[in-house]
Amino acid sequence: MRYVLGKIENTVLEKSGLPKKGKDFIDRLEVEHILPQTPKDKILTIEFKDKDDYANSVYKLGNVTLIESQINQAVNKFNDLNSNWFELKQNEYSNSNLTSTNLLNHNFSIGNNTALNRFKNDSDYIFFNWNKDSIIKRQEILLDLVFDSWRVNDKRIDK
Structure with missing residues (x-):
């Protein structure tokens, strides 16, 4: 997971005209679940019909990002889904050295x-809240x- 997210990070950096991150930097990062793996008191929002529906969203690629350990420790406390938890996480995501994580803050x-702002706007990488639809949008x-990151003969395999 870290390798895939690291490769995506470097593609975002390349599209933004910023220097890529090295393997050693990527290897020190942790995988953060934006929608928390363990919501406070196991209380879900009405959007989810049950815990399986919730887990289906939590474990999608669109719901994870790379983050530094110290920041991950801070955001793990924001798991009360009946609060402004995503706004609190967004503020912490701005402290990361990862552009793909920074972009989670609108x-x-x-x-x-x-180039970064053009990429953000062109890809509609803008999230004001976090829910099932946000996860699906980010996954897309x-x-x-991913198709830009892994090419065959410098061509996307989906074209």
């Missing part, structure tokens, strides 16, 4: 009319990045 940008964005 306020994140670099400069004006930069990540799948597009």
Whole structure:
């Protein structure tokens, strides 16, 4: 999982005109589940019909990101789904050294009319809240990045 997310991170950086991250940096990161694996008091929002429905969303690629250990420890406390948990996580995601994680905060940008901002807008990588639809939307964005990351003869295999 870390390898795939690291490769996607480097594709985002390449599209944004930023330097890629090395293997040693990626290897030190942890996988963060945006929608928490263990919600506080096991209380789910009405969006989920049961714990299996919830788990189906939690373990999708669109619901995970790479993050530094210290930040992961901080965001693990934001698991009360009946609070502003995603907003709290977004604030912490801004502290990461990973662009794909920074982008989970809808306020994140670099400069004006930069390659990163164009990528963010063109891919609609903007999330104001986090739910099933957000996970599906991000999973589609990540799948597009996967096709950009792994090419055959410099061509996307989906084209």
